[in-house]
Amino acid sequence: MASSTVAAARVGPASRGPARRARREATSGLLFALPAILFVVILFVVPLVLAAWMSLNDWPLIGSPAFNAPDNYVAISENQLFLSSIWFTIKYTAIVTVIFLVISLALALLVQSTRPGIGFFRTAFLLPAAVGLASSALLFYALYNNEYGPLGDMLRGLGLVEGNADFLSSSEAAFRSTVAMVTWRFAGFYMIIMLTGLQAIPVEVYEASRMDGASWWQTLRSITLPLLKPTILLVLVLSVTGSLLAFEPFYILTQGGPSNSTVTMVIAMFREAFTLFDLGSAAAIAMVLLVALVGINVAQLYLLRDKDPK
Amino acid sequence: MRNTRSMTVAAAGAVLALGLTACGGGQTEAGGGGDGGSNEPxxxxxxxxxxxxxxxxxxxxxxxxxxxxxxxxxxxxxxxxxxxxxxxxxxxxxxxxxxxxxxxxxxxxxxxxxxxxxxxxxxxxxxxxxxxxxxxxxxxxxxxxxxxxxVSVISQNDVLLEQAGIDPGARLESLEQLAENAAAVSALGDDITGLYYTGNNAGSISFTHFPAIWASGGQALNEDGTESLLDSPEAVGVFDAFNRMDAEGISSESVRDESGATRNDVFATGNVGYMIGSSVIGAVPESDTLVIGVQGIPGVDGGRSAFVxxxxxxxxxxxxxxxxxxxxxxxxxxxxxxxxxxxxxxxxxxxxxxxxxxxxxxxxxxxxxxxxxxxGDTPKALNYGQTFNDPNGPALTAFRDALFGDDAAAALETHNGAITASLGG
Structure with a gap:
């Protein structure tokens, strides 16, 4: 009994020491994190709350706002331009994501080795990513002009088209031309991400597969792609999110035309805000987009999660 | 222990500095409208x-x-x-x-x-x-x-006009004459374009085509800017004239895709006879193959005007x-x-x-x-910007159907109501 009392007396101060240290460390940690928390709150949470509040109001660009919930959300269901833009944006996202995955992986495999001169190709493929998206779109807009740009002449010279090449005049051509421009702009960027994933795969695994006599295709299918899954997932999330929010390429190249056939969801939102000056409706569309994007990304991460616990 | 404390103090200092910076910024920004006092800028x-x-x-x-x-x-x-x-x-x-x-x-x-x-x-x-x-x-x-x-004007390449046998100094009397002259320029070669303008931007089309309606004696909008008059005979006559120029290949096919970004660059090639838009004097360099002249925009049968x-x-x-x-x-x-x-x-x-x-x-x-x-004139309408500067609104669809479709009159009649609705009428 006596010994236990002594033990308890000894344990008391000793146990308060670590607890106090833990509290102090927690306080220090919070203080260290505070600048980041402040930035997140000021730059993300506050604007988000403001946008949510804006979506509940009739908010003209110039003039006083007035609470009108849920009119802005109801109006979305009657906004034909936005509704038709949903299917178009999904179609665009699906197509460019597949293209990005295939081309970026192919390019990464191409420049994976360390042969002399390979750096030139890596740089060349990555270079378009250094050009601003709007600048890229403007560059291609000039290239696609039959009176001014060289592309039409080149295609005619190669015998691929007769007369004027159709780059932006029809819905299909406008879509193809924009996808081509976006692929040029982003393929190198995603290639670099794929390349880092490829280089993280241990060489020993490839050596083992060679010892087992695996073909190139078997190695790709059974080793490279499974081990590249986290990288592919990253590319998928980045591409899907970016494509669902596509704006500049279409806004500059097609302005949503011809005949509103290439209007994306963000163009429809931008129009509400800065052409029709209805910030409330635009904010409502933004909130719907935000919820949809979060849902899509959660679904992607869930479906592609690692199902084999280590 | 001392390290932890000093780091904590440093973090707190950083937060404080951040807060002070934010406050300072607020104070600097405040009072932007204050112009009182005779010496203040x-x-x-x-x-x-x-x-x-x-x-x-x-x-x-x-x-x-x-x-x-x-x-x-x-x-x-x-x-x-x-x-x-x-x-x-x-x-x-x-x-x-x-x-x-x-x-x-x-x-x-x-x-x-x-x-x-x-x-x-x-x-x-x-x-x-x-x-x-x-x-x-x-x-x-x-x-x-x-x-x-x-002002919106017709810019012309005097060199090409002379090659086509047209007096560059002669005033354009009508859209019909513009079409004839542009056809003559276009016939100079495969690379030569008779007429160029911005055909994929409703704001630009109203800038270049409304003056032709005014010069024809008509109006594009009613007096208080709440009703579109684009289905009027004068407006239909103007769009019909441009529609025929498109169908006959007098105006370039690229007009359909031109949003305005490369319009001046196309004219700068020296291969364009006439271009409608804002003046390019000073914006496009002249050369032996490009001497710039300017004309007012004529109506269907005469007159001239400009969008100011x-x-x-x-x-x-x-x-x-x-x-x-x-x-x-x-x-x-x-x-x-x-x-x-x-x-x-x-x-x-x-x-x-x-x-x-x-x-x-x-x-x-x-x-x-x-x-x-x-x-010239400037149309007055409360919803002018959101009607005619809207790339996804009814005006651009109406203009493009009228300029490049089969029937200008039918296109304008079909879409006129939607334009009026956008104007708030």
């Missing part, structure tokens, strides 16, 4: 698209006057947003220029002070660009004056020194400013009586442009 906002003109006026004023004007150039696409935010907090600058087509929106929100008496006291009040004064007027009261002007764009400027409702602000505004309209600042740089004057000034007289093309400022 007058604040002025202008959009980037026309900033060179505004800057030149401000620089010339500041050189010769004690009370300086401080110009803030706002990106053109952000101008309305910035005005909207500042208006909400009563922090508008004393002097606020605006794309003239948006003046009715600003007047409706009471963003400008009534300057009727001040404007009427000017000796040259009746020669100020009439379109601008009209858009700056509400219920008989004037709230703004022209700040700078631009540019910026109007007024004294904002937030300004507490309207006398000081007016002193600057009145000076910008004076002969000294218009001739010695604007005309000297090749820019157009906002006063018709100065059209033939000493600098313009050296270049007859500038005289023509200045004359067109007086002859």
């Amino acid at each position: 007058l604040q002025m906002w202008a959009r980037a698209a026309t900033a060179p003109q505004s800057q030149a006026l401000v620089d010339a004023w500041n050189e010769a006057h004690d009370r300086p004007v401080e110009l803030t150039v706002v990106p053109t696409d952000n101008y309305l947003q910035k005005v909207g935010v500042a208006a909400g907090s009563n922090e508008l600058p004393c002097l606020m220029a605006s794309d003239v087509v948006y003046m009715p929106n600003f007047l409706q929100q009471n963003l400008f002070q009534d300057i009727t008496d001040r404007v009427e006291s000017l000796e040259f009040a009746d020669v100020l660009a009439p379109g601008h004064i009209n858009l700056a007027t509400q219920d008989g009261a004037v709230y703004g004056v022209p700040h700078n002007v631009s 764009g540019g910026d109007a400027i007024g004294i904002s409702a937030s300004c507490d020194d309207p006398d000081g602000a007016w002193e600057f505004l009145a000076w910008t309209l004076s002969e000294e400013a218009q001739v010695d600042v604007f005309a000297q740089q090749g820019w157009l004057t906002v006063r018709a009586d100065l059209a033939g000034n000493e600098y313009a007289a050296e270049d007859p093309r500038i005289v023509t442009l200045n004359e067109l400022v007086g002859e």
